[in-house]
Amino acid sequence: MALTLCSKCSTLSFHDLFNDDVVFHPDLNSLVQSAKKCESCNLWWTQVQRGCSKEDIAACQAKKLPAHATKSSDNGDFNIYLRGEWHPAGTASVPDQIWLSCGVLVSAAGHDASTKLQTHVAVFADPATPAGALFAGRYSTSSHNPEYHATFAKMTLAACRKGHGVCNQACPPGARQMPTRVIDVGDQTLPASKRVTRIVLTKDLKQPQPYTALSYCWGRGTQAMLSDKNFADFLKFLPESKLSKTHIEAIDLTRLLGIRYLWIDALCIIQGNQKDWESESKRMASVYGNAELTIIAGRSADSGLGFLTNNYLTTKKHPKPVPMKAGPHLHTGEGPDLGTVYLTIQRGKSVGPVDTRGWCFQEALLSNRSLIFGEDQVSYQCRLHTRYEDGCVDIDTSKREQSLTFLNPGTKPEVLRRWYQMLVSFTPRALTEPHDIFACIVSVALITHGVLKARHLAGLWECDMPRGLLWKSRWSYTSRKHFLPIEKPLASPFTKRPGETPGKPVIRAPSWSWAHVTGQVFWDTNPRIESKWIDPQNNCIRPRDPKGLWTAGKVVGNPDVLYMPSLELQIFGRAVEVRCTNVVKKTGLRPEGIMLESMKPAPSAKPAPALATSGTAKPTYIALGYFDFPSDPRPANIWCLLVVTHEGLLLTRDGKGKFHRVGWFAVQDGKQFEGVKETAVDLV
Structure with a gap:
């Protein structure tokens, strides 16, 4: 027409x-x-x-x-x-x-x-x-040009290999480590009828070979998966007719790029084998960091739908x-x-559904080079820039700054800052299995540990506990228009864990950990005000252990611990029991808060004067508090534990004398804490 x-x-x-x-x-x-x-x-x-x-x-x-x-x-x-x-x-x-x-x-x-x-x-x-x-x-x-993605991929990858020293240095071909298993997509020198697709053990290869890795949403379309039952068969032949569309397209694209090997989690990790799953989950930094290219199927929410075709119009x-x-x-x-x-019409740069999934976050962060099939267009991202199909080039160093796998990770303050910034981006993402929360970022934690040399305690670093404890709900602290409230993690619809009911709240981390909740949390990471966290004079809590350990018992604190639903912190600090009074309405960016008044006068305070017959004494507010779950019934007792001079944690005490986090507070009257005796706080 x-x-x-x-x-x-x-x-x-x-x-x-x-x-x-x-x-x-x-x-x-x-x-x-x-x-x-x-x-x-x-x-x-x-x-x-x-x-x-x-x-x-x-x-x-x-x-x-x-x-x-x-x-x-x-x-x-x-x-x-x-x-x-x-x-x-x-x-x-x-x-x-x-x-x-x-x-x-x-x-x-x-x-x-x-x-x-x-x-x-x-x-x-x-x-x-x-x-x-x-x-x-x-x-x-x-x-319109439906096959252009292959031309774009070859062109951008070849240019990066030739001219980007920083990308080549991050993953030198001679020093490349391969995953435990990869998919052999077939010898490209043979006719298609004679090529055999199969799983291979990389230890049997004479030398490391280039490979691609796939990052994608499983959805309900994932069909054939590697298991103990079919392991021997898949080493001989992997039937492509039984694979999901996304897996088939990743195999086809790998062949077009002239690369022989491909890593896909569902086909290279033994599904249903907990020991293999845990072992391989800890190797993601190596899997994605050493890949010649990560294929990110960003636009597809289900592996049964594929990702190569762009239905933008x-x-x-x-x-x-x-x-x-x-x-x-x-x-x-x-x-x-x-x-x-x-x-x-100008196209956007949104990646798509993959950007909402927890597992895919680490995969993108750790990748040296990525080919991203976004919602509107294809893009190529490496450590030097991001090049888009529409001709845009973003010379953006944020990927290098955020990625802890970069050749020079930086000083401890810089690495801590990146850790918190990373969590701000990670925490809004969804997980089908809530207990995967630490497994999803274990490789980043291992890299961070290599610099900090500190214990990793349920998502916090022992060398920075005061700041780590003071995470805040992004929704409750800033504009509610752009963020969602935090919630309690819910059991997976497929859960088989004893005592768990699908869709009901579960405990996956202690109350003081950001992993105790689901939804976006954040920390103050502005370098200009960082001194308030790292200056010991501002810290108002300390570990009870004379060696400086914040926990009791045989807690190792290795960053590769994938499950930590309970852990007790043993602290010395100043805790004051308070009562809630009036609600402070939201003004500016601040949401509704609860004014907190001490149950007892501060020890250093003078006796209150007698009340006049015409009125009552004006209450003295110790803090403005924010509950983690404002819609929950208020606890029977509430305590303010001063963590730094200007902020602290809202706690409640159970029948066994243990404290649980229920929120945080901003100090209104610091004099109310003066003279309060330091006491032992067991925080669970």
């Missing part, structure tokens, strides 16, 4: 737009009317609605000044202007694009508020075309890309027409 374009769109070229501002329509209403018949105008109108506020659109349609605009915009001009923006390949964090502006030239307005309305669409070209040599952006969906319900003349060379204006470029 022939494309329908208006007279203006059919004559536009990117060369014209790149060299000058062009009047596209006399006003926004003209664009809206043209969008009913012209597919290019329809794409622009869709983008205007997508990228501009309803109020600004309505004002421009009524030819009135939008509320955000400055007085300089009140010039009576409501023309719609276009201007192209082009970047040499690999130099910009935005794609080649065309800007639309209302009421002022794009070149004059830029991103300033003097324009009444502004938005943009992306520009891309097909590979192996004259325009493709100039424009870096590509577009691969089920209906159908899932997002956006107009199809529309062609446009490229024109001659942009700078010289000479030479033949470069052919066709395309306009499209």
